[in-house]
Amino acid sequence: MPEKRHLPLATEWAHHALAEKIRAGAWVLDATAGNGHDTLFLARQVGSTGHVFSFDVQEEALQETRQRLVDAKIQEDRFTLILKSHAHMKEALPMEVLGRIEAVVFNLGFRPGGDKRMATECSSTVAALTSIPTLLAPGGVLTVVAYPGHASGKEEAEAVSRWMSALAPERFEVQNIRAINRMQPAPELWLALRLGSG
Numbered sequence: 001m002p003e004k005r006h007l008p009l010a011t012e013w014a015h016h017a018l019a020e021k022i023r024a025g026a027w028v029l030d031a032t033a034g035n036g037h038d039t040l041f042l043a044r045q046v047g048s049t050g051h052v053f054s055f056d057v058q059e060e061a062l063q064e065t066r067q068r069l070v071d072a073k074i075q076e077d078r079f080t081l082i083l084k085s086h087a088h089m090k091e092a093l094p095m096e097v098l099g100r101i102e103a104v105v106f107n108l109g110f111r112p113g114g115d116k117r118m119a120t121e122c123s124s125t126v127a128a129l130t131s132i133p134t135l136l137a138p139g140g141v142l143t144v145v146a147y148p149g150h151a152s153g154k155e156e157a158e159a160v161s162r163w164m165s166a167l168a169p170e171r172f173e174v175q176n177i178r179a180i181n182r183m184q185p186a187p188e189l190w191l192a193l194r195l196g197s198g
């Protein structure tokens with residue numbers, strides 16, 4: 001087997017943590033559909049009895065995501081693609097899923113191959129994060145991959161860091177995985193597990 005020369009990327013760490021936590025049959029949410037890689041990963045994790053809700057503000061992103069799911073033979077009734085900002089996801093979701101979502105995934109920044117001007121923004125990202133305690137089930141996990149390597153990404157990563165750091169430790173367990181010996185900041189992963197039994 002070829003030797004793997006690097007530690008996992010932030011997105012790979014996120015999938016690793018999510019794979020451990022997501023049950024077959026779960027309701028899960030991708031807050032930034034982009035090219036659909038995370039949505040497909042989530043759809044595979046929850047299996048034929050689960051459901052993925054995916055948000056994006058770009059029509060092209062949702063088209064790309066739909067195509068990826070169709071190509072992977074994911075049935076149409078296993079996912080819902082929503083053309084709306086994640087800042088409004090609480091209002092856009094069916095009432096019965098609130099407090100029962102088992103994973104929420106954010107991959108911030110812009111869609112690779114797409115319009116860089118349509119990157120996530122600090123204010124809507126924080127608005128979306130604010131709805132997380134209402135959305136996540138006890139035992140549910142939130143992952144956020146942030147890109148502090150450029151000015152707006154740095155501001156956004158700092159806002160994510162502030163929001164995560166302020167979560168009450170009796171309600172959420174929080175971790176941050178990042179490279180610490182590089183001159184240029186690398187993508188980083190934030191994880192929050194909702195504690196409690198109901």
Ligand SMILES: C[S@@+](CC[C@H](N)C(=O)[O-])C[C@H]1O[C@@H](n2cnc3c(N)ncnc32)[C@H](O)[C@@H]1O
Nearest residue numbers: 032033034035036037038056057085086111120
């Ligand atoms: C890095 S990409 C996501 C990658 C994606 N998860 C994947 O697996 O391919 C970030 C996406 O966030 C979307 N986005 C930007 N602002 C948004 C918002 N307010 N609400 C939802 N999506 C947003 C962009 O359109 C872009 O497609």
